[in-house]
Amino acid sequence: MEIYILVKQVPDPEAIVKVKSDSELEIENKYFTNFFDEIAIEAGLKLREKFGGKVTVLTVDNKKVDALRRGIAMGADDAIQITDPALEGSDQFAIAKALAAYLKDKPFGLILAGRQAMDDDAGIVGPAVAELLGIPHVNTIIGLEINDPKKEVKVIREVEGGKEILSCSLPALFTCQKGLNNPRIPQVMNVMKAMKTQIKKIDLAALGLSVADAGSQAAKIKVQKYLSPPKRPPVKMIKEDFPENVKALVKLLREEAKVI
Amino acid sequence: MKFTILDCQFSIDFLKPGILKNYKLEIVNRKSQIGEEHIMSNEIWVFAEQQEGKVRKVAFELLSAGAELSKKTGSQVAAILLGSGLQEAVKSLIPFADKIYLMDDPAFASYTSDAYLINMAPLIKEHQPSILLGGATSTGKDLFPRLATHLQTGYAPDCTGLAMKENGKLVAKRPLYGGKVFAEMTFSEARPQMATVRNNTFLVNQNINKSAQVISISSHTDPSSLKKKVLGLEKAAGTKLDITEAEIVVAGGRGIKAPENFKMIEELSDVLNASVGTTRATVDEGWRDQKDQIGKSGKNISAKLYMAFGISGAIHHVLGIGTCKTVVAVDTDPNALIFNYADYGIVGDLFQIVPALTEELKKAMKE
Numbered sequence: 030m031e032i033y034i035l036v037k038q039v040p041d042p043e044a045i046v047k048v049k050s051d052s053e054l055e056i057e058n059k060y061f062t063n064f065f066d067e068i069a070i071e072a073g074l075k076l077r078e079k080f081g082g083k084v085t086v087l088t089v090d091n092k093k094v095d096a097l098r099r100g101i102a103m104g105a106d107d108a109i110q111i112t113d114p115a116l117e118g119s120d121q122f123a124i125a126k127a128l129a130a131y132l133k134d135k136p137f138g139l140i141l142a143g144r145q146a147m148d149d150d151a152g153i154v155g156p157a158v159a160e161l162l163g164i165p166h167v168n169t170i171i172g173l174e175i176n177d178p179k180k181e182v183k184v185i186r187e188v189e190g191g192k193e194i195l196s197c198s199l200p201a202l203f204t205c206q207k208g209l210n211n212p213r214i215p216q217v218m219n220v221m222k223a224m225k226t227q228i229k230k231i232d233l234a235a236l237g238l239s240v241a242d243a244g245s246q247a248a249k250i251k252v253q254k255y256l257s258p259p260k261r262p263p264v265k266m267i268k269e270d271f272p273e274n275v276k277a278l279v280k281l282l283r284e285e286a287k288v289i
Numbered sequence: 290m291k292f293t294i295l296d297c298q299f300s301i302d303f304l305k306p307g308i309l310k311n312y313k314l315e316i317v318n319r320k321s322q323i324g325e326e327h328i329m330s331n332e333i334w335v336f337a338e339q340q341e342g343k344v345r346k347v348a349f350e351l352l353s354a355g356a357e358l359s360k361k362t363g364s365q366v367a368a369i370l371l372g373s374g375l376q377e378a379v380k381s382l383i384p385f386a387d388k389i390y391l392m393d394d395p396a397f398a399s400y401t402s403d404a405y406l407i408n409m410a411p412l413i414k415e416h417q418p419s420i421l422l423g424g425a426t427s428t429g430k431d432l433f434p435r436l437a438t439h440l441q442t443g444y445a446p447d448c449t450g451l452a453m454k455e456n457g458k459l460v461a462k463r464p465l466y467g468g469k470v471f472a473e474m475t476f477s478e479a480r481p482q483m484a485t486v487r488n489n490t491f492l493v494n495q496n497i498n499k500s501a502q503v504i505s506i507s508s509h510t511d512p513s514s515l516k517k518k519v520l521g522l523e524k525a526a527g528t529k530l531d532i533t534e535a536e537i538v539v540a541g542g543r544g545i546k547a548p549e550n551f552k553m554i555e556e557l558s559d560v561l562n563a564s565v566g567t568t569r570a571t572v573d574e575g576w577r578d579q580k581d582q583i584g585k586s587g588k589n590i591s592a593k594l595y596m597a598f599g600i601s602g603a604i605h606h607v608l609g610i611g612t613c614k615t616v617v618a619v620d621t622d623p624n625a626l627i628f629n630y631a632d633y634g635i636v637g638d639l640f641q642i643v644p645a646l647t648e649e650l651k652k653a654m655k656e
Contacts, residue, residue, distance in 0.1 A: 156434040264629070271642065275635075
């Protein structure tokens, strides 16, 4: 089975991200492979162990390719970087268009992605790629059971108040949620190998796309203004001894915060 | 465990890329003949998500927000409701909307993006609403990005604020980088302007007093098959709301010390009609279910009241509570980071405080 994994290099959750101006952010140079994408890579590798075939990691980024190297280090066979100066300022829909343009004539059996990227937290690209390719998608899966890739597969999706069990025909695109698996830690030898792996670069022209398909002029959504998060007033510490502190808290919640 | 087996059969023609291209052509022609302004209504639509015939609270929150936004433009506010056996759902929506676009069909008993998209897309193309809002729920986040791609329009996910300009342009505020920054998003000229909004972002306004006209629409029941089917729903134990929906969430972290000690937190939650949340640490320990995890690799909550017990306040966790209105923290460590993100703090032993708080609240709630 040919499996493609959509990956992204994003700021580490510990990285400092601040508003520099209305239109610019200051992001600490501390990046890692999107947490949910590693779960997708792991799922792909497990399926390859079962059915054979090939796992390819794929990213759209003009600079950062460490997520691809992470994929190779974990065991992916191939890494593709879609890169083009015209992609600067693209929204998620243009990114999806580029990915779908690459994938459309590939013999994919399954496409996997993370639930969302931990930078824009959007969760758009996965379902958008599925729509552009005309294949079904299931979001936030926490279970996947494939016995025969030619038949319908069973997927479990997280929903409010429970778990939804679906059957789905392949090819399909699934976005992966924590709980699906525990991503493997790559071996040092494989990390070294990944550093030397040739990453295939593909530009928009090679995908049959024009400059007008990408960048800010094609964007369907735009950031008008960045804002710092609203500041909470300083904490009010309740200093009374027990049990007066409990009584004081209840009083504050009732009379000041008015939330109970 | 409860299983519902469905045998819905639909055409997936709308999902084929060729059909999409034809549609694009048609719109271009319409625009050139009659001018853009004539094909766009300025209606504000709200996707009234329902579960087992009951409309989710977030839909009422969004209809209330829609009514507020519509004051700028004089727009009509419409609910779009899909499901099976929807009499009660329709009744509940009537006071909140000017119109209800209704598709009541056994085929919609469970949500699948295929069936919903095939039926919603033609209706949206026909009526060209200016705005389409939905809850940032598991269904909303599954449907909206795909629908937006299909309609070739913009979509802002997981928003925590909405504003409308006089010219009908929507400004959607959303957190980025887990809430470290926010962005005000605007949309290109394509319509509708789509957004999903977090639960509890807006209050339900009980005084809207509209009387919706119900427009019943037959579904497309083409006999070719859907590519995915819902086999069943494995319901979580208990009757608590999901932590993303609950108005009050109480949570315990590693400071709870053992999984059985969560009983204390659950008893507190019962008094407040709250849901119980937790941290990554306890989920990774296997103490609590992943679905209740708050934070970066879990869920973002926007509760009216959030109470954290024995939670140190790692960045992974506090990013998930940024839009909660009132935050209470109880921890033994006076330097715990959680106090930087709280409105009220107590340095103390949660094993003493939680049971006492439960009793105190029981008394207070009776008054």
